[in-house]
Amino acid sequence: MTVDLTFDDGLIPAIAHDAESGQVLMFAYASPEAIERTEETGLAHYYSRSREELWQKGATSGHVQHVEAIRVDCDGDALVYEVEQEGGACHTGYESCFYRTVETVERTDASVAVSTTETGEQLFDPEEVYE
Amino acid sequence: MTVDLTFDDGLIPAIAHDAESGQVLMFAYASPEAIERTEETGLAHYYSRSREELWQKGATSGHVQHVEAIRVDCDGDALVYEVEQEGGACHTGYESCFYRTVETVERTDASVAVSTTETGEQLFDPEEVYE
Numbered sequence: 605m606t607v608d609l610t611f612d613d614g615l616i617p618a619i620a621h622d623a624e625s626g627q628v629l630m631f632a633y634a635s636p637e638a639i640e641r642t643e644e645t646g647l648a649h650y651y652s653r654s655r656e657e658l659w660q661k662g663a664t665s666g667h668v669q670h671v672e673a674i675r676v677d678c679d680g681d682a683l684v685y686e687v688e689q690e691g692g693a694c695h696t697g698y699e700s701c702f703y704r705t706v707e708t709v710e711r712t713d714a715s716v717a718v719s720t721t722e723t724g725e726q727l728f729d730p731e732e733v734y735e
Numbered sequence: 736m737t738v739d740l741t742f743d744d745g746l747i748p749a750i751a752h753d754a755e756s757g758q759v760l761m762f763a764y765a766s767p768e769a770i771e772r773t774e775e776t777g778l779a780h781y782y783s784r785s786r787e788e789l790w791q792k793g794a795t796s797g798h799v800q801h802v803e804a805i806r807v808d809c810d811g812d813a814l815v816y817e818v819e820q821e822g823g824a825c826h827t828g829y830e831s832c833f834y835r836t837v838e839t840v841e842r843t844d845a846s847v848a849v850s851t852t853e854t855g856e857q858l859f860d861p862e863e864v865y866e
Contacts, residue, residue: 605835605850605851605852605853606848606849606850606851607835607848607849607850607851608846608847608848609846609847609848609849611845611846611847614845617748617762619750619759619762621759625757626756626757626758627757628750628752628759628806628815630808631748631750631808631813636842636844636845636846636847637842639840639842639847640840640842640847643837643839643840673836673837673854674836674837674840674849675759675833675834675835675836675837675854676833676835676836676837676849676851677761677762677832677833677835678825678826678827678829678832678834679832682762682832682833684759684833694809695809696809698809701808701809701810701813702806702807702808702813702815703806703809704736704738704806704807704808705804705805705806705807706774706804706805706806706807708774709770709771709774709805711767711768711770711771713767714742714745714767715739715740715742715767716739716740716742716767716770716771717737717738717739717740718737718738718740718805718807719736719737719738720736720737720738720807721736722736723804723806
């Protein structure tokens with residue numbers, strides 16, 4: 605089945621999912637070029653909205669993601685990269701970027717503050733990896 | 736630790752993750768109200784961009800998501816709902832919305848067409864659930 609991917613402002617949400625542990629590792633966006641590069645190299649590529657550039661995960665840290673499969677959702681507007689993660693996925697040193705669990709939610713109109721506890725595992729010291 | 740969530744156009748990406756199987760079930764967006772309702776009720780709420788309204792997952796189909804935990808990422812701009820899913824998560828009848836795996840990627844400038852195979856499990860007939 606052929607699916608035309610839907611991009612929003614030139615980007616599509618891409619979820620990195622650990623193929624072995626089943627953890628959600630990180631959330632980012634992919635551009636058409638990022639998807640093409642991911643497929644060609646087998647390494648996860650994204651598009652950094654803050655740096656406004658194509659980004660190979662792990663290019664600086666060495667914590668690359670080997671992509672075993674790319675899945676596309678029912679609407680063709682979101683992707684899952686099934687990955688084997690080298691090192692931790694998060695620049696904070698945690699295995700997953702989702703290392704904090706919400707305890708309480710406080711909403712004030714359009715803003716939300718949450719209190720959290722750290723429930724993820726820290727694998728490395730970011731100061732040693734990013735100089 | 737207190738985290739002020741970052742909303743983009745009033746919304747934050749929310750990934751539904753099956754707490755038991757570890758599958759990524761669906762990708763959607765949450766509004767401040769959706770997060771508050773999720774926390775209050777223990778049932779996953781999102782914001783539908785197409786219908787422009789708060790949306791309780793399963794309100795029509797009965798396929799609700801019991802939220803066991805909400806996780807927040809390092810930047811405070813994405814959420815994971817750890818859920819126990821009743822029925823299938825996808826309106827197509829599949830367990831996960833990400834039931835298609837990419838075989839080939841064809842990029843033409845700003846568009847991408849992918850050929851896929853169905854690798855997910857279909858749990859119900861959508862015609863019987865959505866009338």
